[in-house]
Amino acid sequence: MSKIDPIELRNAFGKFMTGVTVVTTKDTNGTPLGFTANSFSSVSLEPPLLLVCPAKSLSSFDAFANCDYFHVNVLAHDQQAVSNRFASKTGDRFEETDWQADANGSPKIAGAIASFSCKRDRSIDAGDHIILLGEVTHFDSSDDTGLGYSAGGYFSLEMERKAAELENQTNESSNKVIAGAFLEHEDQLLLMHHGDQLQLPQIELDDEQASFDLLKEHLSDLLKCSVSVGSVFSIFEHENQAATSIYYRVSLDNDDAQANSHGALYPIKAIELDRIATDSSRTMIRRYVTEHESGNHTIYVGSESQGKIHKVGG
Ligand SMILES: Cc1cc2nc3c(=O)[nH]c(=O)nc-3n(C[C@H](O)[C@H](O)[C@H](O)COP(=O)(O)O)c2cc1C
Numbered sequence: 001m002s003k004i005d006p007i008e009l010r011n012a013f014g015k016f017m018t019g020v021t022v023v024t025t026k027d028t029n030g031t032p033l034g035f036t037a038n039s040f041s042s043v044s045l046e047p048p049l050l051l052v053c054p055a056k057s058l059s060s061f062d063a064f065a066n067c068d069y070f071h072v073n074v075l076a077h078d079q080q081a082v083s084n085r086f087a088s089k090t091g092d093r094f095e096e097t098d099w100q101a102d103a104n105g106s107p108k109i110a111g112a113i114a115s116f117s118c119k120r121d122r123s124i125d126a127g128d129h130i131i132l133l134g135e136v137t138h139f140d141s142s143d144d145t146g147l148g149y150s151a152g153g154y155f156s157l158e159m160e161r162k163a164a165e166l167e168n169q170t171n172e173s174s175n176k177v178i179a180g181a182f183l184e185h186e187d188q189l190l191l192m193h194h195g196d197q198l199q200l201p202q203i204e205l206d207d208e209q210a211s212f213d214l215l216k217e218h219l220s221d222l223l224k225c226s227v228s229v230g231s232v233f234s235i236f237e238h239e240n241q242a243a244t245s246i247y248y249r250v251s252l253d254n255d256d257a258q259a260n261s262h263g264a265l266y267p268i269k270a271i272e273l274d275r276i277a278t279d280s281s282r283t284m285i286r287r288y289v290t291e292h293e294s295g296n297h298t299i300y301v302g303s304e305s306q307g308k309i310h311k312v313g314g
Pocket residue numbers: 020034035036037038039040053054055056057058059060083086087088089149
C-alpha cells in the first residue's frame with residue numbers, strides 16, 4: 001500500500017460537506033467542557049444512537065472518554081463564532097456562551113438548531129480518535145437552518161440562497177458579471193499587479209456564464225494549481241447598472257501554486273490599502289482584513305455604495 005500523507009488525507013476527508021456541532025460534558029468536578037466537532041453522525045433509531053469522534057489530543061479527552069453523559073449541539077447558520085470559540089485554544093468557552101444544563105447535567109447551548117442529550121453507550125478505540133456512541137435520552141430541534149463546513153471553510157445555505165437569488169435578479173438587468181476572488185493562503189491574500197497598483201484577481205463574463213466554474217478555471221490556470229471556490233463574500237451591482245460583481249472566498253487545494261509575475265501573495269495584516277486600484281475593492285479588502293482577525297464571516301449584498309452586511313457568524 002502506498003504511504004498515505006495525513007495532511008492530504010485530512011484535506012480529502014474535508015471535501016465531505018458536514019454540519020458543525022459542539023459536543024459538551026461535565027468533568028467529575030462539575031466543570032463544563034466542550035469542543036467543536038463535525039464527526040457527528042446519526043447511527044440508529046431503535047435504540048436511538050448517535051456518534052461523535054473525540055481526538056485523543058483534546059485537552060478534555062479523558063473526560064469525554066470516561067463520561068456517563070454528554071450533549072451534542074447542532075449549530076445554527078449564525079453560530080460560526082460559537083464554533084470558532086469551541087475550536088480555539090484561547091478564551092473561556094462557556095463564560096462567553098449562553099448555555100444551561102440539560103436533564104443529565106451536560107451543557108446545552110442556546111440557539112442550536114438541534115440538541116441531543118446522551119447517555120454514553122460505549123466508546124470504541126479508533127486510531128488517534130475514539131468513536132463515542134451515545135444513547136439519546138432527550139432531544140429537540142427547530143426550523144432554523146444549520147451552519148455548514150466544507151474544505152476548511154464555513155458556509156450557510158441560507159446566505160448562499162439569498163446571494164444566488166440576488167445574482168439572478170441583478171443578472172436580468174446587467175450586461176456583464178465580474179467574478180473576483182479572495183484567495184487566501186497561510187494568512188496571505190492573492191493580489192494582482194496593475195502597474196504600481198494592486199487589484200483582486202477577477203474575470204469579466206457575459207451574464208449567462210457560470211461565474212463560479214469560470215473563476216475556478218481562471219485561477220487554476222493562473223496558479224497552475226487546483227483551487228476550491230468557497231462561499232460568496234460580496235455581491236453588488238455597479239452604480240451604472242451595467243455590471244454585477246460577485247466575489248468568492250477561494251483557497252488553494254495544496255502548496256504547489258507557482259509564482260508568477262502577474263500577482264503575488266501579500267500578508268493580510270500588512271496590505272497597503274492605498275495601492276488598491278478601486279474604492280470598492282479597498283472597502284471589501286478592509287472588511288476582509290477585519291473578518292480575518294475576528295474569524296466572523298459576513299456577506300455583503302447591495303450596490304457599490306449601499307448594501308447590507310449579512311452575518312454568517314453570530
Ligand atoms: C469545524 C470543526 C470540526 C472539528 N471536528 C472535530 C472532531 O470531530 N473531533 C475532534 O476531536 N476535534 C474536532 N475539531 C477540532 C477541535 O474542536 C479542537 O481541536 C478542540 O476544540 C481543541 O480543544 P482543546 O484546546 O481543549 O484541546 C474540529 C474543529 C473544527 C473547527
